[in-house]
Amino acid sequence: MSGSGPHQVVVETNPDPGINEGTIFRPADLGGGAKYPIFVWGQGGCSRDGLANEAAMAEIASHGYFVVADGTPGSTQPNRELGGGGEVLLAYIDWVIAENEKPCSAYYKSIETTKVASNGFSCGGLMAAGTAADPRMTTWGHTSSGTFSPDQAFYNSIHTPVLIVTGTEDSVGADENGARDFEYISARGDIPIMMFAKVGADHGGDLWARNGGEFTQVNLAWLNWWLKGDESATGKGMLVGANCRFCNDRTWNISSANLP
Numbered sequence: 717m718s719g720s721g722p723h724q725v726v727v728e729t730n731p732d733p734g735i736n737e738g739t740i741f742r743p744a745d746l747g748g749g750a751k752y753p754i755f756v757w758g759q760g761g762c763s764r765d766g767l768a769n770e771a772a773m774a775e776i777a778s779h780g781y782f783v784v785a786d787g788t789p790g791s792t793q794p795n796r797e798l799g800g801g802g803e804v805l806l807a808y809i810d811w812v813i814a815e816n817e818k819p820c821s822a823y824y825k826s827i828e829t830t831k832v833a834s835n836g837f838s839c840g841g842l843m844a845a846g847t848a849a850d851p852r853m854t855t856w857g858h859t860s861s862g863t864f865s866p867d868q869a870f871y872n873s874i875h876t877p878v879l880i881v882t883g884t885e886d887s888v889g890a891d892e893n894g895a896r897d898f899e900y901i902s903a904r905g906d907i908p909i910m911m912f913a914k915v916g917a918d919h920g921g922d923l924w925a926r927n928g929g930e931f932t933q934v935n936l937a938w939l940n941w942w943l944k945g946d947e948s949a950t951g952k953g954m955l956v957g958a959n960c961r962f963c964n965d966r967t968w969n970i971s972s973a974n975l976p
Contacts, residue, residue: 717741717770719778719927727774729766729788734811737804738784739766741777746826752782753831753854753943754812756805756847758840759786760860760920762796769837772928776936781943782827784808786840798839802846805834809852831943835859835879835935837920838890849873855942859931860886860919862893871900877908879938881931883917884969890919902973910938910955912962913969934962 717725723743730736743752755776759768766787777783786796786804796804809832816827834844834856841861848856848870857879863870878901882894891913898911912934914921922929933954940951947953954961956975962968 717774719771719775721775721778721780723778723780725774725777727767727770727789732811734807734814735784737764737788738786738808739773739789741770741773741783741785742823743777743780743782746823750780751826751828752780753828753833753939754809755781755783755832755939755943756808756834756844757783757785758801758805758834758836758843760837760840762798762801762839762843763787764791764793764795765789766791769923769928771926772923772932772935775927775932776939779936779940781939782812782823784812786836786843795839796843799842800846801840801843805836805843805847806850809847809850813852828943830854833857833939833943836861837923838888841890845870848876848878851875855879855938857881857935857938858894858897859923859935860890860894860921862890862895862897864893866896866900868900871897871904874901874904874907877942878910879935880909880911881914881921881934882911883914883919883921885916886919888919898971898973902971904974906974908974908976909972910975911971912955913971915967915969 764787841858940946
């Protein structure tokens with residue numbers, strides 16, 4: 717499998733406890749001295765199918781990320797409970813970090829364990845929100861998702877930059893939920909946050925398009941910025957500034973607060 721990035725992508729599962737409920741998307745070229753940040757993803761509907769957003773996951777992995785998507789390939793297990801699942805994503809992070817320290821592991825010393833992010837689509841975005849308070853997180857976000865009502869305790873638990881991606885014509889109201897999260901988080905005054913709303917897009921936007929579509933391009937640029945320190949046109953420069961690609965695209969409404 718591949719995306720638009722320089723790395724060929726391996727998709728695999730593992731029976732070990734802690735990872736046996738997930739699907740790994742990773743660069744094929746491990747062991748060459750490069751270290752890849754960790755990215756975990758919750759599926760729409762809290763589905764247990766690890767390939768539900770395979771194009772988007774492969775795209776991110778192809779740019780040098782160790783990705784774990786919730787669920788196993790083609791699984792038909794009952795969906796996870798709405799509003800839960802953060803502990804599942806955190807267990808994947810635990811496992812990957814532990815594997816990085818094992819000389820017998822295929823991933824030994826190939827993971828940048830200090831750079832960790834989560835995101836998810838719809839119900840999976842609430843799974844990602846369940847990781848926000850963990851001290852290991854570098855950033856998190858949600859895609860066509862958001863809390864159903866204000867939760868100040870949750871907002872107070874956030875300690876990292878936040879990305880929200882949605883469509884303006886979301887048929888299940890995730891655009892309103894995302895906008896509310898943006899309002900409350902930005903009001904704290906200390907958390908960098910951006911919201912990208914695609915004009916006319918419905919739930920999930922173009923996540924299923926080739927390489928995960930523009931929704932994934934936004935997510936990837938954000939990861940490049942916060943996990944790899946990329947301030948060029950493939951990172952921060954794609955999202956912020958007079959010449960940024962999305963800033964000059966009238967099909968996107970962009971809001972931001974507390975940016976460095």
